[in-house]
Amino acid sequence: MDSQxxxxxxxxxxxxxxxxxVELELQLVNTHDYDLAPYSDEMLRLMAKIPLPGSVVPEMTSSMxxxxxxxxxxxxxxxxxxxQLRDALVRCADKLNIACTGGGTHPFQQWHEQRIYDRPRFRQLSELYGYLTKQFTIFGQHVHVGCPDADSALLMxxxxxxxxxxxxxxxxxxxFVQGQDTQFDSARLNSVFAFPMSGRAPFTLSWDEFGHWFAKTTRTGVVKSMKDFYWDxxxxxxxxxxxxRVFDTPLTIERAAALAGFVQSLAAWFIAEQPFAPQEDDYMVYTYNRFQACRFGLEAVYVEPESxxxxxxxxxxxxxxxxxxxxxxxxxADAAVESLRESARNSVNDARWLRETQGRERLLAEMVRQGAERFRGRARG
Incomplete structure (x- = not known):
């Protein structure tokens, strides 16, 4: 018997x-053909010299x-x-003759050309997941919301x-993925769904109950810590x-901040008004709703879980x-929420901007260049 x-x-x-x-995973691209560029080490060295809020760290592959x-x-x-972080990134990238940009995928990079960043955890993941690890050269925004205790966190x-x-x-x-229009607004999440520990958290509303579930899961040896879960x-x-964790990295930091404001406003509504009690049956339509949003974006159909x-x-x-x-x-956060209202009303998100830019320019590299200008805060639209 295993005594571990x-x-x-x-x-x-x-x-x-x-x-x-907020965490933002960003693309590093060269300024010749706007393909991904493996310059994260050089960027980290330059950024380390600048006093900044928060943190700057490597990601799975060296172009992130x-x-x-x-x-x-x-x-x-x-x-x-x-x-502050964006402005420092732009200055450091300029010194290296590269650029930074948002977007959930790079539109034409080839996954097999990517290099795993030399860090023990990334090497272990590469050994476990094989080619999926390099295909994880995708870029997301994560938003954290503070919770006073564990049970209220699970309810939230x-x-x-x-x-x-x-x-x-x-x-x-x-x-866009591998040079093709995928017909998805968010193709990035298809890469996340390939991982066995993706999906949604188990329906538990107390930390004790979650702890029992976690103990059963870790006893199997499938996972060792919360880091092993790639849940939404x-x-x-x-x-x-x-x-x-489901947000694609927006093309601008203004959009990223607005999305964080939306999350915070939702959380405040939940706490103040307790508008509904979550239940396991909510998840009957969860996968369908998520697929609809990935595929059709703001043109998706939404199935209301209760009715x-x-x-x-x-x-x-x-x-x-x-x-x-x-x-x-x-x-x-009223200005942030209003900017999202305008997007929803007009069915305009960053996926639409990327498609319209590509339709106008007919060159993916030029679309990336204009996206990098947007990230700098220079471009219009």
């Missing part, structure tokens, strides 16, 4: 309710870099920190799950947060924004 002891679930740290933090804010109390604070997690399609459609920026939303006990009503996702987003508007005003 399964790892225990760590205790849930306290954090202030409604604090937020991740920036993170610290703990913020408003989406304007998020935007302030992301602005399952309430947020109803809005996964909204998050996907509003952030979608990955229509997962608890982060060491931070005292839940982490929403089974089918309606345009765009319409449900607008209804939701109306409900959270008073809380957004209190949090100073």
């Amino acid at each position: 002891v399964a790892p225990a679930l760590e205790s849930f740290a306290h954090s202030a309710a409604l604090t937020i933090g 870099i991740e920036i993170s804010t610290g703990i913020c109390r408003s989406c304007s604070e998020v935007l302030g920190e992301l602005s 997690l399952h309430r947020m799950s109803r809005y996964i399609p909204h998050f996907i459609a509003l952030s979608a920026s990955s229509p 939303i997962r608890p982060k006990p060491e931070y005292g947060t839940i982490e929403i 089974g009503q089918h309606l345009p996702l765009r319409e449900h987003i607008l209804q939701t924004l109306d409900k959270v508007a008073p809380h957004a005003r209190t949090l100073g």
